[in-house]
Amino acid sequence: MLKLFRSLKPFWLLILFTFVLVFLQSMSDLYLPTLMSDIVDKGIIEGDIPYIWKIGSFMLAVALGGAICSIAASYLSAKVAGGFGRSMRSRVFQHVQNFSLQEFDKLGTASLITRTTNDIAQTQQVLTMMLRMMISAPMMCIGGIIMAVSKDAKLSLIIVVIVPVLAGSIALIAGMGMPLFKAMQVKLDKLNRVLRENLTGIRVIRSFNRIQHEQERFKEANYDLTSTAVRVNKIMAAMMPIMMIVMNLSTIAIVWFGGLRIRDGHMQVGDLMAFIQYAMQIMFSLIMVSMVFVMVPRASASAARINEVLSITPDIDDPLVAQSSEEGRGYLEFRDVTFSYPGAEQPALSGISFTAKPGETTAIIGGTGSGKSTLLSLIPRFYDVAEGSVLVDGVDVREMTQEELRAKIGFVPQKALLFTGTIADNIRYGKKDATDEEIREAADIAQATEFIMNMKDGFESEIAQGGNNVSGGQKQRLSIARALVRRPEIYAFDDSFSALDFKTDAKLRSALKPVTRDATVLLVAQRVSTVMDADRIIVLDEGRIAGIGTHRELMETSDVYREIVSSQLSEEEIA
Incomplete structure (x- = not known):
């Protein structure tokens, strides 16, 4: 996939702006729990209404700035991904135009159509997610850990236990899904081939009363693709329940041990509320990573298929030094x-x-x-x-x-x-x-x-x-x-x-x-x-x-x- 992403050079300026906007949005998200903590500890508990209005207004401004950055980043990432998809489709199409009939016979028309449309669409979709989450997820995770430790270092030991469990679950599920995603693309090729043969050969099919036979062929190819899709989605569907269980258990643990810390005077209520939010941000960042991991296996399989097309050197090519024949003869x-x-x-x-x-x-x-x-x-x-x-x-x-x-x-x-x-x-x-x-x-x-x-x-x-x-x-x-x-x-x-x-x-x-x-x-x-x-x-x-x-x-x-x-x-x- 990284080989394909080298084609992003023309979009480097837009990508840079996207990363800056995502960075500002992440900083906004990380700053909000601290402001909320100050409102609770210094405003609500001490009954300082002007302080609440002051910090509350600042929170709204920060949240609004983060929302604007998020919208702008989404627009730019979509623009970059759309431009990448357009250029890749053009590149594949132009490359295929130089193929001899031998290369067409080798890959097959149905497969070339799938690679030019579906496979590129898969990589384009992942690129959109990566542009948003490549900066956001690590920042939210690392920044969340730093802010949580700053609130209470001992309570942060809970996060030390949570993160490896979540990361291990994501890695296990992604590892199980990768081979199935690759198989899905091959089976999609087969389905496209059967469908194309059916549509182009409809006269022959009807003249020989083979409609039932073709329906069975399509049903078999369709069922094969569907069963693989169901299997891979079952595996990926396990990710969210695991995430929610870990998140809820971690919240219970934080409230339990945080309550004990507050009772002993080592922590304030506002800090505990901020700590819970930072823990959620850490786990949500891991969920974002998991979402990328859900898409990356299929996209990497698609990218490999696109690279296979682009790596083929046509057997028939123009000579480096071409000779010109005499005009107007035809001998x-x-x-x-x-x-x-x-x-x-x-x-x-x-x-x-x-x-x-x-x-x-x-x-x-x-x-x-x-x-x-x-x-x-x-x-x-x-x-x-x-x-x-x-x-x-x-x-x-x-x-x-x-x-x-x-x-x-x-x-x-x-x-x-x-x-x-x-x-x-x-x-x-x-x-x-x-x-x-x-x-x-x-x-x-x-x-x-x-x-x-x-x-x-x-x-x-x-x-x-x-x-x-x-x-x-x-x-x-x-x-x-x-x-x-x-x-x-x-x-x-x-x-x-x-x-x-x-x-x-x-x-x-x-x-x-x-x-x-x-x-x-x-x-x-x-x-x-x-x-x-x-x-x-x-x-x-x-x-x-x-x-x-x-x-x-x-x-x-x-x-x-x-x-x-x-x-x-x-x-x-x-x-």
């Missing part, structure tokens, strides 16, 4: 590329070598799991190759900045993804300064204008989260328009026409030809009809190239390609 080359997913027994791609030139369309086809999408993911460096190299305009992609590399690529993923906002916003995502004319032109080429204009507000129509208010084919066309609007050097279409009917597919590919005349086009597809007219077709089989050539050449040389073609086309179409 792509794979040189003996091999790639394996973490933990996989066999490489996903092995010995891949080919070139793709501007003005040409290179299609990639193969069976399920042959490595088509993986190959495309290596170009924008979603993953880095294990062996060999991927070159864009003669420069290894690992020697270019990610921003420069990706600015050259218009990528359309296999699963079309849209963002909350208008249709125009989603297309403009490909080029932030795109004009309305450029957006409309991109939509025309992507065969999206017709359905867009049939919507209520046209290009200003709202897209729901995940694009759930448009069909799969419409999402694909908007994704294609998003790539087209940036006019990249390299177009990478990852099975981006699968949801389109044959007529729309043909019209879209026809409209793409003049636009992509000077660009390199890579096209992953399942349909033979989509790749037949490509300048070059690469056939993948189990991560290896099983053939390269035109449709006619592959029909004569590649058994794998002939098998794919015969499974999709009739003999007349093949002929």
Whole structure:
């Protein structure tokens, strides 16, 4: 947790003011019992009414000053904690943005969401308490002991017995709670994962009548978290009764032995009343410490999880000295590329070598799991190759900045993804300064204008989260328009026409030809009809190239390609 709190440097001035205010509030609280003692011993017992008014007015002023300091300290501590939470969320988010897909797979989306929200909220809450109590609790405890001893040293022996009992109880309870708090955060991850899968997969769940099954999964995860929370709260709930028992027994002891001291003339009534209050302040300060101890175990578990994210060094990073490629070309080359997913027994791609030139369309086809999408993911460096190299305009992609590399690529993923906002916003995502004319032109080429204009507000129509208010084919066309609007050097279409009917597919590919005349086009597809007219077709089989050539050449040389073609086309179409 201390590692995270190093991020508090920008707030040092506010923290200093908070500590000063808390110090003044603590001094006020410590001074009030002494003033009360004077009123009783010198005012009430001696019947000195003016003295009572004088000291009473001073007490009110001190109490009012303490209240003002308390309110101001609460405001500043909340401001510091809120600023810390904001900066930590930004820091984690920006760090995660640099992760490769490999790091995302390792931690999991649900866990990253929990760490960015719940875990940071836990540390923020503890920080608020610590800013208030880090100065206040020790001061009240030490100051209370000093003031109690000044009133009666022998009676203070009771406090010597009380403090170790309370401190030991707090340490024991906190020690029992720490492992359970850590377990709670892991179980919260699991609950979030189940909930996220349920919400995103609701169509599949309903179509297969698995609602009851998912309810059981959620119930199990929810019960697991709840039972752990109940266990830890039972442990922590024991703290307050222990505190109250010790406080009440100590009060009885102080009154009993204090009464004997007063009887023997060693102590005055006012001093006894002040002593009781100082004893209460000492014990309340320990209760404040215990409250921090209740929160610290969970917060430290959360802090460890946040540090785990921040300590991960992304596998993919920009080179210290980046090389720049020539502008406006888009020449792509794979040189003996091999790639394996973490933990996989066999490489996903092995010995891949080919070139793709501007003005040409290179299609990639193969069976399920042959490595088509993986190959495309290596170009924008979603993953880095294990062996060999991927070159864009003669420069290894690992020697270019990610921003420069990706600015050259218009990528359309296999699963079309849209963002909350208008249709125009989603297309403009490909080029932030795109004009309305450029957006409309991109939509025309992507065969999206017709359905867009049939919507209520046209290009200003709202897209729901995940694009759930448009069909799969419409999402694909908007994704294609998003790539087209940036006019990249390299177009990478990852099975981006699968949801389109044959007529729309043909019209879209026809409209793409003049636009992509000077660009390199890579096209992953399942349909033979989509790749037949490509300048070059690469056939993948189990991560290896099983053939390269035109449709006619592959029909004569590649058994794998002939098998794919015969499974999709009739003999007349093949002929």
